[in-house]
Amino acid sequence: AQTVTQSQPEMSVQEAETVTLSCTYDTSESDYYLFWYKQPPSRQMILVIRQEAYKQQNATENRFSVNFQKAAKSFSLKISDSQLGDAAMYFCASQGGSEKLVFGKGTKLTVNP
Amino acid sequence: EPEVTQTPSHQVTQMGQEVILRCVPISNHLYFYWYRQILGQKVEFLVSFYNNEISEKSEIFDDQFSVERPDGSNFTLKIRSTKLEDSAMYFCASAREVRGVTEAFFGQGTRLTVV
Numbered sequence: 001a002q003t004v005t006q007s008q009p010e011m012s013v014q015e016a017e018t019v020t021l022s023c024t025y026d027t028s029e030s031d032y033y034l035f036w037y038k039q040p041p042s043r044q045m046i047l048v049i050r051q052e053a054y055k056q057q058n059a060t061e062n063r064f065s066v067n068f069q070k071a072a073k074s075f076s077l078k079i080s081d082s083q084l085g086d087a088a089m090y091f092c093a094s095q096g097g098s099e100k101l102v103f104g105k106g107t108k109l110t111v112n113p
Numbered sequence: 114e115p116e117v118t119q120t121p122s123h124q125v126t127q128m129g130q131e132v133i134l135r136c137v138p139i140s141n142h143l144y145f146y147w148y149r150q151i152l153g154q155k156v157e158f159l160v161s162f163y164n165n166e167i168s169e170k171s172e173i174f175d176d177q178f179s180v181e182r183p184d185g186s187n188f189t190l191k192i193r194s195t196k197l198e199d200s201a202m203y204f205c206a207s208a209r210e211v212r213g214v215t216e217a218f219f220g221q222g223t224r225l226t227v228v
Contacts, residue, residue, distance in 0.1 A: 033214045043202055045156070045219035052214060091156060098169050099144055099208065099215045103156040 002027045002094050006104035013082045014112050020067075021077045021107045023092030032096025034068070034075045039089040039106070048090070051075065079109075087111045115139045119205050119220035126195055126227055134190045134223045138207030144215050145188045146206040147180065149173070150222075156204065162188065195227045 003026045013019035025034065036048040051059045051068050058066050063083075067076045079086055089108050093101040118137040126132050138145050147159040160170040162180055179191045188207075192199055202222040208215040 031213075037219075042221065043224075044221040045204060045206075047216070047218065050214070050216065052212075093156075095214070099161050099163075099217075100146070100158040100169055100171075101148075101156075101217060102158070105155045 002029070002032075002096060002102040004092050004094050004102050004104035006092055006107050008107045009105070010108045010110070012110040012112060013079070015082055015084060017082055018078060018080045019082055019109065021079075021090050021092075021109065023075045023077070023104060025073050025075060025092070025094045027073075027094060027096050029096030032094055034066075035093045035095065035101065036064070036066070036075075036077045037091045037093060037103075038086075039091060040085075040087070045091070049077065053096075082111050084111050084113060117205055117207050117218050117220035119203075119223050121223060122221065123224045124226070126225070128197060128227055129194050131191065131193050132195055132225065134192075134203050134205075134225070136188045136190070136205030136207075136220055137186060138188055138205070139209075139218060140186075142207035142209045142218075144168075144208040144210075144217075145180075145182070146208070146217060147190045148204045148206065148219075149201040150204065151198075151201045159190075159203075192225075195225075197227050200225055200227045 032053045034051045038046045063080045089106045092104040120135045145162040150156045161168045205220045206217040208217040
């Protein structure tokens with residue numbers, strides 16, 4: 001069984017600053033994928049970034065990057081130059097062995113002007 | 114940009130009634146899913162659908178639930194005899210396979226309120 005743990009229920013950051021959201025996971029699969037989804041107040045789930053476990057290089061999408069530590073089963077999300085529009089719930093998710101996503105409980109990010 | 118569309122955005126129903134939640138997946142996607150999110154809780158997998166049949170379902174997806182792709186474009190979730198605890202956001206997702214990984218795109222969700 002896969003599990004995903006987000007230990008930070010809430011985080012806050014000043015506009016233009018950098019924030020890191022933590023995620024750890026557990027899986028018995030050798031091939032798996034990790035994702036960060038953003039859920040703004042509109043409640044839609046938006047894919048932010050994904051990481052293939054077989055890739056050593058950390059994924060990057062503009063201001064969003066991950067720190068993937070495979071041995072530690074850690075997958076943190078770094079948001080650089082935070083913007084007011086980044087305020088949302090952020091969910092870490094894993095996928096392995098089947099197509100279903102297993103989500104963490106989420107981290108609520110507040111961006112202060 | 115193509116997107117997954119769900120209707121209605123909000124549905125209120127009386128306990129014991131049947132509801133059908135509708136989804137139009139992205140047209141070239143082959144994998145379809147339903148997830149739900151009870152208010153304040155994490156998103157939970159319900160069911161996945163591929164090649165016109167259920168490929169996986171969770172413990173939540175019992176006989177009360179069914180899915181269908183009635184016309185090759187829509188993907189529906191039927192909940193029979195709704196209970197108060199079925200109140201949640203229901204998300205449809207569709208996915209394509211890209212370099213070995215199924216990348217899911219979610220709809221905006223249907224908020225179901227059972228009264």
